[in-house]
Amino acid sequence: MTLALDHIQIAIPKGGEDLCRAFWGDLIGLREIAKPKPLQARGGLWFALAGSELHLGVEHPFAPAQKAHPGFRTSNIAALAARFETAGHALTWDVAMEGRKRFFATDPFGNRLEFLQDNDPVSSF
Template identity: 80%
Template sequence: MTLALDHIQIAIPKAGEAQCRAFWGDLIGLREITKPAALQTRGGLWFALMGSELHLGVEDPFSPAQKAHPGFRATDITALAARFETAGHNMVWDTAIEGRKRFFTTDPFGNRLEFLQED
């Protein structure tokens, strides 16, 4: 048996969809995809990734993930970092893994995120 990632879900607070669209859609450039009709009443939204999906699901009460995090592979980490810098987002670059350029940041709700590119 082999496994592949179908989707990853990140928790967001109630009524956080507009901030998600601004962050994941406008800033990062992901394309929003329509949630199945049966799930639309739950709130949240979905975005397409390369070969998988990012699900942003409402959690109430909400608590951001400060250690656990997804790692997103970028095709141009320098350009992505420039977008974050221009938007005023804090980034922490990390060189602990040889052969990878990577930085950590948070989404608008404090969830830890990693973005990386192999050298």
């Protein structure tokens, strides 16, 4: 048996779709994908990742995830960090993991996010 990540879901508050588009689409550069028709009435939206999907689902009442978090691997962490800094979006670098460059940030609703890149350029996707 083999397992692979199909998607991750991050909770957002009702009405947060426009902020998600600005953050995940405009700032980070993900491509929005259509939700299946039977799920559209629930709100939220989806984005394509390399080999999987990011689902942003409405949760009520909403509470941001401040410890649990997804880790997004990138092929160019310096460029991604520059986008955050240019947009005035706070990030915190962390050097606790040898062999990886990484930073933590939050989405517009306070959900914790991790972005990382292996130091070995051969292992980048």
